[in-house]
Amino acid sequence: MSEPGTSDADRFLALVKPIEQDLENYCRRLVWEPQEAPDALQNAVLRGFAAFDRYREGASFRAWMFQIVTREALAINRKRVRLARHEFQLEPEELEQLAAGDPPRLNGAAPISEAELDKVLEPALTAGLRTLTDTERAVLLLRAIGELRYREISDTLGIPLGSVMGNLARARQKMRLLLGRCHPGTKLRKEN
Numbered sequence: 413m414s415e416p417g418t419s420d421a422d423r424f425l426a427l428v429k430p431i432e433q434d435l436e437n438y439c440r441r442l443v444w445e446p447q448e449a450p451d452a453l454q455n456a457v458l459r460g461f462a463a464f465d466r467y468r469e470g471a472s473f474r475a476w477m478f479q480i481v482t483r484e485a486l487a488i489n490r491k492r493v494r495l496a497r498h499e500f501q502l503e504p505e506e507l508e509q510l511a512a513g514d515p516p517r518l519n520g521a522a523p524i525s526e527a528e529l530d531k532v533l534e535p536a537l538t539a540g541l542r543t544l545t546d547t548e549r550a551v552l553l554l555r556a557i558g559e560l561r562y563r564e565i566s567d568t569l570g571i572p573l574g575s576v577m578g579n580l581a582r583a584r585q586k587m588r589l590l591l592g593r594c595h596p597g598t599k600l601r602k603e604n
Contacts, residue, residue: 423464424464434474438553438557441557443485443488445492452481452484455484456480456483460476474558482568482569486546537591547571548579548582551579551583552584562577
């Protein structure tokens with residue numbers, strides 16, 4: 413229940429503030445063109461505020477906002493596809509070329525810092541995410557960045573729970589294969 417004298421805007425901002433960075437990271441990864449992420453996020457927050465009277469107190473605000481961001485980002489992607497008239501796909505060889513920079517040193521070689529590893533993996537992750545379907549990418553990012561449970565992802569995307577698990581498994585497998593090609597010998601953590 414809201415406190416007396418607290419406006420809807422104050423309540424909304426109090427709920428958005430703690431998840432602001434997660435929403436931004438998710439949106440940045442979900443939209444095809446990075447320069448469109450701020451617009452997508454801003455539109456989603458405006459839509460969320462406009463619909464705040466429909467938010468059910470006690471429901472997961474985090475899942476509710478991720479649902480709105482997902483819809484906005486996918487709408488922007490659909491618009492881009494209509495404009496481009498084709499989908500951008502990468503061949504494994506092209507993906508390897510995008511992973512510029514020296515691969516991390518492994519197997520007894522000097523350790524690589526986390527910042528250096530992030531710099532090397534960032535192009536590969538971005539290119540790898542582009543090879544996933546919209547649903548696979550959304551499910552993977554909602555789980556990894558949004559930290560949503562399977563049921564929340566199902567509700568957010570409006571797909572059956574089994575589809576969430578199947579899409580997540582396919583997305584993880586594709587990313588493991590792509591990142592393994594870019595950086596042979598790199599062990600990726602397998603999440604249950």
